[in-house]
Amino acid sequence: MNRLEDRLGSRAMTVAVVVTVLLIAGVGVAVGGGIDTGSLADESDTESLADGPVSEEIASERAVLDGSHAIEPRPDTPFDVDDDTILVRHELSTNDEPGTVDVTTEARLPDRVTGLRLTPLSATDDAIEADGFDRETTDDGGEEWVWDGETTRPSLTYTMDGNETEEREGPLAGEGAYRFVDVGDWAIVRPPRASIAWSFTGGPGGSVSVERENSVAGDGVASQALAVLGPYEEHVHEAADQRFRLIVPDAADPEPSPGAVFEAFEGASTALQVGARDDEVFAVAAPTESVSWAPRGLQIGDADLWVRDTEPAGTADDVWTHEYVHTRQSYRAERSARWFTEATATYYAALFALERGAADFEAFERTLSAGERDPYAGSVLANPDAWAANADYVKGALVAGEIDRRIRVATDGRASLATVFREFNDAPVDPDDRDTWVTNDDFLDAVEDAAAEGGDDAVATEIREEAERLTTTDATPEFWGRETHAEAFGETPAQVGYGIDDEGVRAVGEYRDRAIERDPVRLVDGERLALAVRVSNTGGTAGSYEVSIRVDGETVTTRSGSVEAGAETVERLEHEFTDAGEYEVRVGSETLDVVVSEPGSVSVRDVATDAADVAAGESVRVTTTVGTDAGIPADGPIEFLVNGEPVGTDPVKLDADAETTVERDVVLETVGTATITVVGPENEASVSVSVGESDGTDDSVGGGADSDDDVAVSVPGFGLVVAVVALLSAVGLFARRR
Structure with missing residues (x-):
């Protein structure tokens, strides 16, 4: 020894x-560390209730029911007892007054029990409804409830405080004062406590013991030492001869994934060889959006704990592992x-x-x-x-x-x-x-x-x-x-970590191929999210890695390899998003919020031509400026019309917040004013061009004559004298040629 x-x-x-x-149950509480032994035994009389000496046929006992004998509630399981066990059920429910919780405490008694006295230690006032119990005053002026000896399921209904506060300091202190809280829509509270005393007849079964069961009416779940009221989601993992239950209230938004929490629990359970493990660990991700907690985490009972939903898992300052160690x-x-x-x-x-x-x-x-x-x-x-x-x-x-x-x-x-x-x-x-x-x-x-x-x-x-x-x-x-x-500990193992490069988030597709902003990442359907992931090994030995893109928890692409000690490499991974929606993308411990939408619309901003006056049958070059201010890529056809009649269509694809020009040659056939309109998905713009009559010639030197016999005699813009001089000059030229 x-x-x-x-x-x-x-x-x-x-x-x-x-x-x-004598049975006095006490609960040990580790508040992010720190054992709060409480004073439950001091809060109740521990003496036997027997009025006289205890004979072989009759004995009496007393206990404080505060959680150390709780069993997992099964709503559909019969409330059975045996001849040697008193079973006390606490059923919790929400009410209309935040900060308080309603409780019904019901007892099931074996035939051997001849008397029962119950004192609800958690009741907030004297407004207690009794069924099968009578109120009696104790010698010290207190009150307790005595079973009438006839009711098969005696019960007490009352209200208890859901809020519990404290001021904390130190590395695991939170920003506020709450250890337990009821906010109305949801609550994380201690189960109620009660002092119970009983008498029973002797028999082959020996002493009569007491067990407690906690349950929640409606949405919620209760364990040995914690009760969660309100809608929630449960995740379960089994490893290292333990069953891990992670309760995530709907009001919580956990930073770590359930897998990351379970990895921390399993790693600690396997590495910590210090004796027997609890069969089950009950953990709760405590919402932080509307509550400022006193500690960052709290362990209570044998293997129950809560940790703020903002706490990461697997770091050197890991509160999840810290609280798990307390359970051991x-x-x-x-x-x-x-x-x-x-x-x-x-x-x-x-x-x-x-x-x-x-x-x-x-x-x-x-x-x-x-x-x-x-x-x-x-x-x-x-x-x-x-x-x-x-x-x-x-x-x-x-x-x-x-x-x-x-x-x-x-x-x-x-x-x-x-x-x-x-x-x-x-x-x-x-x-x-x-x-x-x-x-x-x-x-x-x-x-x-x-x-x-x-x-x-x-x-x-x-x-x-x-x-x-x-x-x-x-x-x-x-x-x-x-x-x-x-x-002392052996060579530091491979410490392979993953991180997205600062410029490592790109959008790739027909609209763009460039780095884009995150928080959130904005894409349009059909684009690919391309990530440059830096893989580094800060450990003392070479290590392998497998880095993946997970979209809403599903692995969609993976790269694997090995990296030497002290070295790093970059892996490039892509995933195409084909449907609009909001997605959570995780790479290692990093999370990206990705918003995928339909492409934005192209806006027509301006339209102009290279000439204001043309002859019928001639063309003008039309230049239109188009852009988008949607913050996402845009596409859509732009249509060219002359006097309302379509003359051509061009497709346009734009990067986010981009602008470009589109040019098209348009032939104007009709004399008069031609209105050229460019129509986009959202708007349109127009420009007017004056179209004159065609003189039947082209633009070549000599007015377009095909032979020397074709002489232009109509010269618009010249007077009569000039025309006569021109005619005489032509006659003289003809005589000289003869």
């Missing part, structure tokens, strides 16, 4: 005797060891992200090295009164990592900080007996035991002394660096 078992073994024997006659902490920590709870949640969230390649070494270093600086560095971890700004999260994570590194080196990897963690979990604990809670001395003993697995007791003693110095004084270690990390 190791040192921790020596110290705790005798305590466990006493606890086993007490539990057979089955020990209870006395004040001097409280630092270990938050320190390990923060440290392992960063380490697991590094080891599976979700975070690079620089991010891992930033997270831990923060503990070297003020205000955290001067804190004494074993003395919570000396903490500054949640030093257990920050300095505690650095100290946990340093001790983990030293144990790994001393044992050649055969032991680690997880060995200490597992020893804490394996030690017997009674939540109501603080003598069974682990202390910092227990931590130091466990560290020495783990380091001794390397076979060198002197080294193990040295590591214990260093752990004592780092936890009981203000001494602060320095972060160890990449090479030292590789010696």
Whole structure:
């Protein structure tokens, strides 16, 4: 038996005797870390209700029903009980008053139960409707409800507060004050609590126990320690002998996909070898649009948690993994060891992200090295009164990592900080007996035991002394660096990450082939979205990659390959959108909102000709300016008309917010004023040209005569004298030629 078992073994024997006659249920709450043990046992009388001595035939017990015995509600499952179990069902429902929730608490009693007293601890006032219960005043002036002994399903209906607030500081603090809230349309609340006492006749079944079931009337879902009211979507994943349930209220807009959350849970579950896992983890993405939460995440009960929907998954500062680690902490920590709870949640969230390649070494270093600086560095971890700004999260994570590194080196990897963690979990604990809670001395003993697995007791003693110095004084270690990390933890694995280049979003098609803006990406149907994705490996070894474009969760194109340590490459992926609509496009952890629409319309802005006067049968060149201000590409035919009659059509395709000119030669046949009109999909523009009579000639020199005998005698624009002179000159010329 190791040192921790020596110290705790005798305590466990006493606890086993007490539990057979007394049942007080307590809920441990980790608020983004931090165990809130509550004082539930202090809120109710723990004495037996028997008026006199307990005989062999009759016994009585009492419990506080606050969630630790909850089972998953099945609305269609019969509310069955056996001869040894009292089953209490809390059914929650919304009402018209935000901040409050309606509750009906109903009891099912085995035949052996002869008496039952129930006190709803969560009721907001005395407005309690009873069916099968009578109100009685207790000796201390309080009130409780006594079963009438006849009603088969006695119940109480009342209202409880849905809002719970607190002020928080530190790395996992949110912007507001809410831990639980009811906004009217939806709610994330604690299930109600009730104090219950009962008497029963003896028999072969032994003692009668109590279990609680939580359910929601209408839309919603309840677990052991959380209730979500309102419409929601549920995602389920099974891995590492656990079932993960992710509840996403309709009011939430989660930053990570369900797959990313499950990847973080599964990675932590597999890597954290510290004892038994809960069969089921119940997680909720908490909406943030209308609520300012006090913590970024909260773990409550055995394996229930919520995390703000804006929190990413898989980073070195991953709240989802942080809260999951809390579900694996089955020990209870006395004040001097409280630092270990938050320190390990923060440290392992960063380490697991590094080891599976979700975070690079620089991010891992930033997270831990923060503990070297003020205000955290001067804190004494074993003395919570000396903490500054949640030093257990920050300095505690650095100290946990340093001790983990030293144990790994001393044992050649055969032991680690997880060995200490597992020893804490394996030690017997009674939540109501603080003598069974682990202390910092227990931590130091466990560290020495783990380091001794390397076979060198002197080294193990040295590591214990260093752990004592780092936890009981203000001494602060320095972060160890990449090479030292590789010696203790192995070579940093491939850290392959994906990111879209700044100029890596292009629209390709018949309208354009160029980089375009994002937020959102605007395309028209038939265009291709072309992405230049930079693949980089910041790890210590070569790694393979598979980068995909996912559209609304469906993978549409993939590229794969390998990249050397410290190198990067660029993959180019395309996807054509053929239908209008709004799409979510994801590449790695990046999301693009893509809006696809029909092409915009072409607008005719101006029209002009190269001549204002022409003769009938001649042509003019018509130039029209067309453009679009729609912010998206545009197309459409433009039609040319002369005096309303079509003479030609030209197709036009324009880039977004572009302008161009179209030219066409148009022959004008009719004398008079010709109106040339250019008609587009949205508008039209016109220009007028004067068309004179044709003189039957062309534009060649000599007026277009075919022989010397053809002489023009009509010269428009000349007077009579000029005409006579011209005639005489012609006669003289004729005489000379003879």
